[in-house]
Amino acid sequence: MKRGATREEIIRATQDMIARNGIRAVRVDEIAQTLGISKRTLYEMFADKNELVGACLDEMSHQQRQRIVSCRKRRAGNPLQRMLRLTNEYVDSLYVVESSFLADIRRKVAFAEHFAEHRRFWLDELTRTLESCRTEQLLLPEIDAATFAARIMNTLLELRLNNAAREELYLFSRTILRGAATRQGIELIDGKH
Known part of the structure; x- marks a missing residue:
């Protein structure tokens, strides 16, 4: 098993799962397994699934704002x-x-x-x-x-x-x-x- 994953890697993997399946279908076990980390490692960075999903939503919002800024320039x-x-x-x-x-x-x-x-x-x-x-x-x-x-x-x-x-x-x-x-x-x- 991999020693750990970065916060950004966890957010990115969760974001991909959320985008494909919706929030309710995402499971912490699945995220940990996908990244090759333990659930404990994941919970050391995020208190619970809601905090992890919140971080993903923040990142998605940030990406959207960047697209809009780019769109404004064009x-x-x-x-x-x-x-x-x-x-x-x-x-x-x-x-x-x-x-x-x-x-x-x-x-x-x-x-x-x-x-x-x-x-x-x-x-x-x-x-x-x-x-x-x-x-x-x-x-x-x-x-x-x-x-x-x-x-x-x-x-x-x-x-x-x-x-x-x-x-x-x-x-x-x-x-x-x-x-x-x-x-x-x-x-x-x-x-x-």
Whole structure:
């Protein structure tokens, strides 16, 4: 048996299992066996499964923020095109894990803070981009950016939980943005400008 594994190796292995199987299906025995360490070694670094899963969620959140920063740097084009790319990035983030993971994290009280923080991050990003669309008069004036962003996120999450194909979520995002756009915004989405 291997002498030990680093905290990062344990988090990475657990993160992979969570992404594949959801939180409930992950077993400490399985993580220890996968890494070739004892459960005792694992418990020396993490008090319990919830602490380990919390560390994994923190790492997943950190990785997502890095992707968003990278996405911001690539956001050329008009605000609606940037919004479409951002919603597609959100869709992609929903497919990094199995839908069972999303259902687990949403329901388990111990992880409610992680779920709320993740949602707040995305809501802020989407709202900020929608506000840019309104400023440039590419979005209908009666659209409230924060409410609209929340509805988009909720609908995309529900579609993902119901095992809709990723392409369906991309299409939904484009269609809903097109429906909220001004005539000029529609032309930009459709590539007529």
